[in-house]
Amino acid sequence: MKKSAFIFCIIILFSAVLPSTISAQTSITEKELERFASQISQQRGFTVTIEDLEYNLAIYDANLQEFETINELEQFLGEVIKRDGSNLDLIYEYYELDSDSLEALLNEFGESLDDYIFIYDLESAVDFYIEEKIERDPYFDENLEIYLKEVSAIRGFTVTREHIEHSLSLYETTLEEFKTIERLSDFLAEVIKKDLSNLSAYFDMSKNDVLQLMKDNGLDINDYVYLDDLGIDLYEFIEWDDEYSIDFDYLMKTYDLTDEELLRLEEHIGNILENASDETIERIWNLADRMMAFEEFDTATELTASQIAELVSIYHEFVSIFEFDIEFSLIKDGIEEPLSLNALMSMTELVNADLKISIYNLQGTFLADLIITGEMVSSETINGTGGAIKTKQTESKQTFEPVQKKVESEATTSTVKGAKLPETASSYVANSLFGIATLLIGTLIFIRARKVTSEK
Numbered sequence: 001m002k003k004s005a006f007i008f009c010i011i012i013l014f015s016a017v018l019p020s021t022i023s024a025q026t027s028i029t030e031k032e033l034e035r036f037a038s039q040i041s042q043q044r045g046f047t048v049t050i051e052d053l054e055y056n057l058a059i060y061d062a063n064l065q066e067f068e069t070i071n072e073l074e075q076f077l078g079e080v081i082k083r084d085g086s087n088l089d090l091i092y093e094y095y096e097l098d099s100d101s102l103e104a105l106l107n108e109f110g111e112s113l114d115d116y117i118f119i120y121d122l123e124s125a126v127d128f129y130i131e132e133k134i135e136r137d138p139y140f141d142e143n144l145e146i147y148l149k150e151v152s153a154i155r156g157f158t159v160t161r162e163h164i165e166h167s168l169s170l171y172e173t174t175l176e177e178f179k180t181i182e183r184l185s186d187f188l189a190e191v192i193k194k195d196l197s198n199l200s201a202y203f204d205m206s207k208n209d210v211l212q213l214m215k216d217n218g219l220d221i222n223d224y225v226y227l228d229d230l231g232i233d234l235y236e237f238i239e240w241d242d243e244y245s246i247d248f249d250y251l252m253k254t255y256d257l258t259d260e261e262l263l264r265l266e267e268h269i270g271n272i273l274e275n276a277s278d279e280t281i282e283r284i285w286n287l288a289d290r291m292m293a294f295e296e297f298d299t300a301t302e303l304t305a306s307q308i309a310e311l312v313s314i315y316h317e318f319v320s321i322f323e324f325d326i327e328f329s330l331i332k333d334g335i336e337e338p339l340s341l342n343a344l345m346s347m348t349e350l351v352n353a354d355l356k357i358s359i360y361n362l363q364g365t366f367l368a369d370l371i372i373t374g375e376m377v378s379s380e381t382i383n384g385t386g387g388a389i390k391t392k393q394t395e396s397k398q399t400f401e402p403v404q405k406k407v408e409s410e411a412t413t414s415t416v417k418g419a420k421l422p423e424t425a426s427s428y429v430a431n432s433l434f435g436i437a438t439l440l441i442g443t444l445i446f447i448r449a450r451k452v453t454s455e456k
Contacts, residue, residue, distance in 0.1 A: 045083025078120040136179040156194030261368035325360040
């Protein structure tokens with residue numbers, strides 16, 4: 001089976017187990033906003049007011065009235081900068097900064113780290129300020145001619161300045177907004193090879209399938225220089241179902257994941273997928289069959305001993321496939337207590353507690369923590385999840401998603417600023433299993449969405 005079809009089925013599984021993000025059409029109350037601002041204040045290390053949130057939203061031409069729930073507002077604003085700056089490692093690494101040089105950069109533009117509450121806003125500002133400091137290459141035009149010759153050799157025909165300008169226009173930017181050829185090249189990304197040998201990897205389809213899809217829709221491969229540009233035009237002709245689109249910010253918020261944890265999981269699972277055999281994929285389908293075998297239940301007392309054993313077996317198989325070492329702990333009243341899987345199974349009641357799932361690779365390297373806070377998982381979820389996989393297994397929809405380019409150059413013109421756990425053992429084990437499953441599946445989708453910008 002094609003890996004594209006496999007990934008599509010994984011998306012179905014993700015949709016089946018992720019708690020719904022749709023809530024009643026209600027407004028956020030003043031008290032909810034005050035609690036939310038207080039929560040952010042504790043994370044950030046200084047007082048954040050409702051007015052601060054309103055100011056932040058105004059940067060994006062948004063306002064509080066547009067959001068119906070705190071969860072929706074959280075998703076929009078993104079991750080809060082921790083008071084000790086411990087979650088800024090990705091910014092430091094990407095922009096080759098440390099805490100001192102970051103502060104110095106912000107000071108140059110009359111700001112400090114304390115002017116920022118959310119990571120996304122800080123990253124956008126840093127990106128803009130660094131670009132502002134770069135001077136335009138005085139030999140830009142000469143280097144552009146050299147670049148055009150290099151691209152022409154790869155593409156197999158003469159690529160002109162007009163080709164480049166057309167490609168940039170697709171992303172509402174121009175040559176004048178780039179100061180170096182290196183940045184221009186990075187933005188335009190991978191060139192279509194003369195022999196078209198890189199079409200297959202990019203679209204996760206055979207070269208002939210891509211060409212046939214183009215022919216069916218009146219497109220000519222010779223009209224394209226870059227893979228991303230072709231992806232944009234092909235996207236509207238690729239059959240896929242919006243029902244299975246994923247809100248990735250929601251995944252991170254739901255399971256209390258950070259960007260760093262998600263990236264570590266991406267790398268780990270990406271390595272496994274890169275070497276995934278047909279046997280491994282078949283193990284996934286077998287798990288689907290086993291999930292479908294569950295009859296209706298709501299509590300542990302409704303499960304037979306053999307069913308409980310099967311549920312645990314499914315968990316072990318899933319962890320085995322993705323080569324994880326999992327540790328459980330119970331968090332209650334701020335105290336964390338290690339928990340074995342057997343102890344988890346034997347518990348009959350837990351109130352006002354969270355379940356923490358710590359994920360390591362087999363070498364003992366920490367990857368991520370999940371926090372499970374109480375969404376019930378019953379036989380309907382288990383059975384329905386298995387059915388969703390099996391229903392879509394034989395379908396051949398292409399699921400390519402086009403790259404969303406961010407103009408990380410001078411094209412940027414301004415800166416931007418406990419529920420309790422279920423009271424049955426079955427719910428804990430099922431939620432542990434499907435919490436981990438959701439995390440892994442979400443990571444697969446994340447990898448799939450980023451695929452179009454990799455290998456460049």
